[in-house]
Amino acid sequence: MTDIFVNLPTADLERSKAFYTALGCELNPLFTDENAACVVWDENIYFMVLTREFFATFTDKEVADPRTTAQALTALSRPSRDEVDAVLAAGIAAGGVEPRPAQDYGFMYSRDLEDPDGNVLEFLYMDPQAATQGPEAYLAEQAQQ
Template identity: 75%
Template sequence: MATSIFVNFSSSDLERSKAFYTALGCEINPLFTDDNAACIVWDENIYFMVLTKEYFSTFTDKTIIDASTSAQVSLALSRDSREDVDKILEAGLAAGGSEPRPVQDYGFMYSRDLDDPDGNSLGFLYMDPVAAEKGPEAYMAEQGAQA
C-alpha cells in the first residue's frame, strides 16, 4: 500500500484558495469539500486539505499562525524540468500568488518559491537526475571535469 500525504493549510478565503490551486492544475475532491474545507488533489498520493481558520483550530490546541507573516512549514514539490518550474510559478502568480524570494539556481538544482494568497509556502524544484542519483558534489565535479 502506498503512503498518501495530507497537508493541512488554513485559509481566510476558501473559495479563493480553491481557485488558486485549480489554477495550478489541481482538482477538488467534492466528497471531502464543504463550507469548512476543500480537498485539493495534487496527485494520487498527495492531497492538500485547505481549511477555514476556524475549522483548522478544531484539529489542534496550538495557535494557528498567520502564514503571511510567519512560517511553520515549507513544502517542496519536484517538477520534470526548469520550464515546468517556471510554468507552474506563472500560473500561481496569475492566480493571486506571490514569489517571496528570487530564483535559486545552483546548476544542478533550480527552484522557485510560491506563496498562495494566504501566505502558505510552496517550493517547486527541478534537480538534474544525475545530481539526484550521485549527489550534488559528484555532479559538480563531473561538470567541472567536462568544462
C-alpha cells in the first residue's frame, strides 16, 4: 500500500487548518505543531500544510508563491457531481476561491478550488464506465442513445 503526502506551503497555518477541516478533513495531532499540520484526507492521502519557512527547509529551490505560480494541481475524485459541488461550497464558505468555471466533459465533471494561500485542489467526478473503459467508450455509448 502507498500513502500519498502532498506538502503545501502556507502563510497562515491556523487559517489553513480551519480551511481544510471545513472541507471535512481531520488533523493528525501526532504530526501537527507550530510549523505544520497533518491534514488527513482519507486513510492513504494526507496534506502536510507547512509554514513557508518550514516548507523551505525541505528544498534548496525557491518556494513558489501559490497565489501567482502554479507548481502542482492536486486532483481528488468524488463519488458524484453533487459531492464535487458540496466540497466546493464548503471550501468557498471557508475562504477558498473557485478560480474558473466548472468543466463538464460529459464523462467527467471538474471544479477547481484554491485554498486561502492559492494552492489549487481539483475535485472531479468521472463516470464509472469512462473510468474503466476510457472516455471514448462512454462517448460512443452516449451517441447511440
